[in-house]
Amino acid sequence: xxxxxxxxxxxxxxxxxxxxxxxxxxxxxxxxxxxxxxxxxxxxxxxxxxxxxxxxxxxxxxxxxxxxxxxxxxxxxxxxxxxxxxxxxxxxxxxxxxxxxxxxxxxxxxxxxxxxxxxxxxxxxxxxxxxxxxxxxxxxxxxxxxxxxxxxxxxxxxxxxxxxxxxxxxxxxxxxxxxxxxxxxxxxxxxxxxxxxxxxxxxxxxxxxxxxxxxxxxxxxxxxxxxxxxxxxxxxx
Amino acid sequence: xxxxxxxxxxxxxxxxxxxxxxxxxxxxxxxxxxxxxxxxxxxxxxxxxxxxxxxxxxxxxxxxxxxxxxxxxxxxxxxxxxxxxxxxxxxxxxxxxxxxxxxxxxxxxxxxxxxxxxxxxxxxxxxxxxxxxxxxxxxxxxxxxxxxxxxxxxxxxxxxxxxxxxxxxxxxxxxxxxxxxxxxxxxxxxxxxxxxxxxxxxxxxxxxxxxxxxxxxxxxxxxxxxxxxxxxxxxxxxxxxxxxxxxxxxxxxxxxxxxxxxxxxxxxxxxxxxxxxxxxxxxxxxxxxxxxxxxxxxxxxxxxxxxxxxxxxxxxxxxxxx
Amino acid sequence: xxxxxxxxxxxxxxxxxxxxxxxxxxxxxxxxxxxxxxxxxxxxxxxxxxxxxxxxxxxxxxxxxxxxxxxxxxxxxxxxxxxxxxxxxxxxxxxxxxxxxxxxxxxxxxxxxxxxxxxxxxxxxxxxxxxxxxxxxxxxxxxxxxxxxxxxxxxxxxxxxxxxxxxxxxxxxxxxxxxxxxxxxxxxxxxxxxxxxxxxxxxxxxxxxxxxxxxxxxxxxxxxxxxxxxxxxxxxxxxxxxxxxxxxxxxxxxxxxxxxxxxxxxxxxxxxx
Numbered sequence: 029x030x031x032x033x034x035x036x037x038x039x040x041x042x043x044x045x046x047x048x049x050x051x052x053x054x055x056x057x058x059x060x061x062x063x064x065x066x067x068x069x070x071x072x073x074x075x076x077x078x079x080x081x082x083x084x085x086x087x088x089x090x091x092x093x094x095x096x097x098x099x100x101x102x103x104x105x106x107x108x109x110x111x112x113x114x115x116x117x118x119x120x121x122x123x124x125x126x127x128x129x130x131x132x133x134x135x136x137x138x139x140x141x142x143x144x145x146x147x148x149x150x151x152x153x154x155x156x157x158x159x160x161x162x163x164x165x166x167x168x169x170x171x172x173x174x175x176x177x178x179x180x181x182x183x184x185x186x187x188x189x190x191x192x193x194x195x196x197x198x199x200x201x202x203x204x205x206x207x208x209x210x211x212x213x214x215x216x217x218x219x220x221x222x223x224x225x226x227x228x229x230x231x232x233x234x235x236x237x238x239x240x241x242x243x244x245x246x247x248x249x250x251x252x253x254x255x256x257x258x259x260x261x262x263x264x265x
Numbered sequence: 266x267x268x269x270x271x272x273x274x275x276x277x278x279x280x281x282x283x284x285x286x287x288x289x290x291x292x293x294x295x296x297x298x299x300x301x302x303x304x305x306x307x308x309x310x311x312x313x314x315x316x317x318x319x320x321x322x323x324x325x326x327x328x329x330x331x332x333x334x335x336x337x338x339x340x341x342x343x344x345x346x347x348x349x350x351x352x353x354x355x356x357x358x359x360x361x362x363x364x365x366x367x368x369x370x371x372x373x374x375x376x377x378x379x380x381x382x383x384x385x386x387x388x389x390x391x392x393x394x395x396x397x398x399x400x401x402x403x404x405x406x407x408x409x410x411x412x413x414x415x416x417x418x419x420x421x422x423x424x425x426x427x428x429x430x431x432x433x434x435x436x437x438x439x440x441x442x443x444x445x446x447x448x449x450x451x452x453x454x455x456x457x458x459x460x461x462x463x464x465x466x467x468x469x470x471x472x473x474x475x476x477x478x479x480x481x482x483x484x485x486x487x488x489x490x491x492x493x494x495x496x497x498x499x500x501x502x503x504x505x506x507x508x509x510x511x512x513x514x515x516x517x518x519x520x521x522x523x524x525x526x527x528x529x530x531x532x533x534x535x536x537x538x539x540x541x542x543x544x545x546x547x548x549x550x551x552x553x554x555x556x557x558x559x560x561x562x563x564x565x566x567x568x569x570x571x572x573x574x575x576x577x578x579x580x581x582x583x584x585x586x587x
Numbered sequence: 588x589x590x591x592x593x594x595x596x597x598x599x600x601x602x603x604x605x606x607x608x609x610x611x612x613x614x615x616x617x618x619x620x621x622x623x624x625x626x627x628x629x630x631x632x633x634x635x636x637x638x639x640x641x642x643x644x645x646x647x648x649x650x651x652x653x654x655x656x657x658x659x660x661x662x663x664x665x666x667x668x669x670x671x672x673x674x675x676x677x678x679x680x681x682x683x684x685x686x687x688x689x690x691x692x693x694x695x696x697x698x699x700x701x702x703x704x705x706x707x708x709x710x711x712x713x714x715x716x717x718x719x720x721x722x723x724x725x726x727x728x729x730x731x732x733x734x735x736x737x738x739x740x741x742x743x744x745x746x747x748x749x750x751x752x753x754x755x756x757x758x759x760x761x762x763x764x765x766x767x768x769x770x771x772x773x774x775x776x777x778x779x780x781x782x783x784x785x786x787x788x789x790x791x792x793x794x795x796x797x798x799x800x801x802x803x804x805x806x807x808x809x810x811x812x813x814x815x816x817x818x819x820x821x822x823x824x825x826x827x828x829x830x831x832x833x834x835x836x837x838x839x840x841x842x843x844x845x846x847x848x849x850x851x852x853x854x855x856x857x858x859x860x
Contacts, residue, residue: 208760209767211805229774233767237759362618456675459620460718485652489622490675493645493653504650517654 069240071200072112114200144171155188369503386548444473456490468500479558625812627755632735643816701728712744
């Protein structure tokens with residue numbers, strides 16, 4: 029069998045004999061080896077609070093089970109907007125430089141910073157341009173509208189469908205875990221420090237149950253006129 | 266056997282226990298002995314004929330008559346029998362596919378009983394092969410079993426149920442089988458058959474009422490032995506088309522307990538009509554049965570007050586001019 | 588989400604999808620003896636209690652078969668078994684376990700202990716190593732010291748005693764939540780500057796029951812196979828009989844059927860959409 033998951037040959041024969049759902053599991057494994065969304069691993073989470081938002085990510089970069097780096101942040105800043113990118117690492121970097129370029133041009137043309145809502149549409153249309161050969165990323169946008177002061181978060185699929193949420197957005201290989209914990213811990217109108225605790229606990233406990241993400245985390249707490257960035261140590265295994 | 270000459274022993278041992286003595290059976294087998302031995306002193310001399318004829322028809326026997334290979338092509342006519350297919354490394358798989366099939370069965374509990382319905386069509390693929398098939402079977406006094414899926418498997422199950430009833434009915438002891446027992450029996454049969462990789466290809470509803478408490482009973486079981494109960498159930502397309510309608514009126518046991526027989530009949534009629542409109546394997550006439558504590562009432566009905574007005578809206582599937 | 592960019596029937600990009608996609612031969616009718624009926628269960632062991640909980644939805648694909656299917660079974664001798672996966676296999680397994688526990692009681696004239704039952708269940712599962720029960724089982728009960736025990740299994744019988752575990756469709760959602768709220772992972776004593784981890788283990792039953800309900804309401808929000816109702820089963824020590832009091836008939840009966848603990852069940856509602 030090819031590199032990656034090792035099965036005993038007897039088990040392969042057995043599983044094949046059963047002609048069962050186990051065979052479907054096998055197919056899933058084989059497919060997983062070439063799934064660009066889970067190749068490098070990583071997780072990202074954004075939450076909205078009372079006049080504040082938070083966005084956080086893990087720091088792992090891997091190739092399947094092998095960890096290559098523990099300093100690969102997935103949250104990027106463009107003026108007043110933060111963008112989290114999980115998925116294929118090369119696309120994460122490509123998208124980051126593409127959006128830096130696009131936001132810079134926006135700033136020059138408009139002579140003002142881009143607002144999070146605008147950024148959301150920019151991300152969406154950029155992704156949809158590659159409808160039939162997409163970037164393998166699941167982006168998350170977070171920020172506070174500087175004109176209205178309203179917190180804004182949203183997420184996307186890899187071809188630009190926007191998911192506007194008033195509570196939280198998750199993405200990456202730990203998304204199942206993040207959904208579960210965030211749904212349990214999040215509540216409306218959290219103050220910045222409460223939001224930090226909620227985001228951090230959600231992320232940390234989710235990362236600990238995902239082998240492809242973890243190895244430290246970055247957490248940004250954003251209010252209208254202050255941004256706090258914290259580095260979480262987390263488990264190093 | 267013991268008197269057979271040594272050079273035929275090998276051959277004779279292959280027909281051991283055969284009783285070469287009498288009857289046409291024995292004689293035909295000896296033909297085999299003759300062909301595989303050369304000994305002039307053996308039994309073969311008694312059977313000079315080399316080409317045996319079917320006594321009545323006068324055609325050559327091409328079927329192997331030995332008990333260990335009976336029914337197969339004769340080795341000497343067709344060459345050694347290729348039995349490789351019997352030694353497959355795969356597990357034996359009897360798994361067929363449904364051939365002649367029935368579509369949905371509907372079941373609904375109401376206050377004091379349960380109603381069940383199934384149409385009378387048996388399809389062969391998309392052909393409506395039989396149009397007068399009864400898919401509801403009364404088992405004992407207070408139980409109806411309705412089956413969808415393969416019709417021959419259903420009939421086999423009917424046979425089992427008939428035998429079960431004969432075996433388990435002890436009127437003198439006031440012992441008889443009611444719906445829960447019948448349902449459990451069917452589910453055990455279906456689960457065991459799936460464990461043998463030889464499923465009975467059916468989805469079955471068992472409906473009944475307790476003769477003492479009039480508590481209604483309604484349960485589902487399918488070809489994998491999966492079982493469940495609910496106040497409204499349906500098999501096949503009914504699960505997609507009828508259950509949502511039924512559940513709207515009867516979301517839980519409480520609402521089923523406050524549903525009248527007339528309301529239940531109306532709902533079933535409505536759902537059978539929806540199925541007649543949208544399920545291409547359904548039929549216009551159907552059987553229904555109501556079970557209460559007083560026993561079973563059955564009947565046959567045709568879909569009434571049809572309106573195909575909605576069909577005018579459907580365009581783009583046929584050869585019509587749009 | 589990952590594959591939402593594919594059009595139905597579109598050719599998959601060869602570099603990322605190397606598994607066979609051609610269907611040149613006539614399609615053969617393939618039958619699988621297995622199916623999945625969704626749902627999720629969890630078990631939590633406390634100092635003197637065990638909680639097993641499961642939702643009551645049973646589904647197949649996108650169809651809801653019933654909203655009232657129990658997944659936690661009283662298997663006798665004060666033990667409970669939770670099963671999730673294929674319901675037909677699960678119910679068969681529960682029947683067999685209950686039968687074996689009854690056999691044990693009749694032939695040894697005593698209740699089986701939870702650890703003995705745990706080994707027995709492992710053997711039952713391994714006996715079907717080559718045609719496994721498609722079930723993830725959780726066995727719960729009170730051990731010889733009256734301490735709560737949860738035994739968790741894989742399909743073919745490898746097992747372990749744990750303090751909490753979620754199994755089933757939404758296990759990946761509930762597990763990290765339980766890590767955090769029951770086992771207090773990533774939590775530290777206030778004022779210890781993240782040096783002293785909070786110690787789990789002495790949580791009152793009422794608190795745990797609240798967390799269990801939270802876990803399920805969360806899972807219902809984000810998983811389509813979870814919902815309809817919550818079955819919450821608790822095993823507790825029987826309250827000590829008052830001094831000199833004669834055992835009531837009902838109580839006497841209970842002692843005969845239950846080993847270490849008394850089993851109680853509470854049903855509540857979950858969202859049905």
